[in-house]
Amino acid sequence: MFMDDTMLAATRRPPIISHLGIRRYAERPPKPTARGTAMRYSSAYGCERALGYAAVGFAPSNPMGEGDAGAAFFGTLVHEDTQEAILATFAGVEVEVPSEDANATISGSADGLISVTNFPDYVSTIGGTHILWELKTMGEYAFDKQVGFNRRSNAVREGTGPARKAIAQAGMNALNIMRERPGVVIDHLVLGSICTSPLSVAKSRAMRVDGIDRLVAEYWIPRDLWEPLAMAEVARMAQIANDVGHGYLPDRIVVDDDGETRVILDPQSHRGAPWQCDYCSYRDTCVADGPGVVRILESRGMES
Ligand code: SF4
Secondary structure, three states: OOHHHHHHHHHOOOOOOOOHHHHHOOOOOOOOOOOOOOOHHHHHHOOOHHHHHHOOOOOOOOOOOOHHHHHHHHHHHHHHEEEEEEEHHHOOOEEEEEOOEEEEEEEEEEEEOOOEOOOOOOHHHHHEEEEEEEEEEHHHHHHHHOEEEEEOOEEEEOOOOOHHHHHHHHHHHHHHHHHHHHOOOOEEEEEEEEEEOOOHHHHHHHHOOOOHHHHHHEEEEEEHHHHHHHHHHHHHHHHHHHHHOOOEEEOOOEEEOOOOOOOEEEOOOOOOHHHHHHOOOOHHHHHHHHHOOOOOOHOOOHHH
16 A cells, blocks of 8 residues: 555554653652752752742742653663663762752762772872762753764864853762762762764764764863862852741842853743743742742742
């Protein structure tokens, strides 16, 4: 029987089977912070107002739906498999290593803490006793920006390297693991990236990119680069906790990826909402509360 694309396209139906793993993932109760603290390292460079809502414990006005859960679903599967492989490969490895800051305000878990003795060829240049490893899965846009791929023109240019917020997140964890565990010294963070959309064989040939480089990048970040970013972010989160402790929700401010510029967000901007607001679990509450600093007792979130 002759079959054209139109006939095949017409066989599409709303999913009743294939999405069930994602649905189950989306229906999981929100993950508590690693140590039950008000904030988490993974919110590094996040919107201060949103961090404030979470710290107060308001219920999300816009909880994650199935469509939003896809990226986190893939990321969790990749993390679990990669961590299993790391445990089977190296000695002296811990995965999901928790820590918290000195004020018990921020916590999180490192993807991996690995003894430097596993890397005898590099041990003199790595320094310290351990490396802290963090993995990010990402789509084509973020990965290509980081490594410099230009798929349209089949070129590889200089990339931007990993996002500073990822460095700050891992760095906060490293600082507090060292604080909690005398004897552990972390000089290097190792930030891994896995792209969910690898370069095709034809593109990799044209761009002269081989093997695992088609979808994986790894960055070894020395302490003099990561520590200042981590310390600045610990201080910013401490200020948010202080505001909340005094009964106020902060303004709608994020740190740009240069790590310094503070940007005020407007979820109702006539140019379109910033991406942070598109993905924010407190969007309706924030819109109702309006801009500026808000008294917690006057927030719409008190009605939730
Ligand atoms: S909607 Fe935007 S400005 Fe408001 S809390 Fe969320 S991220 Fe911040």
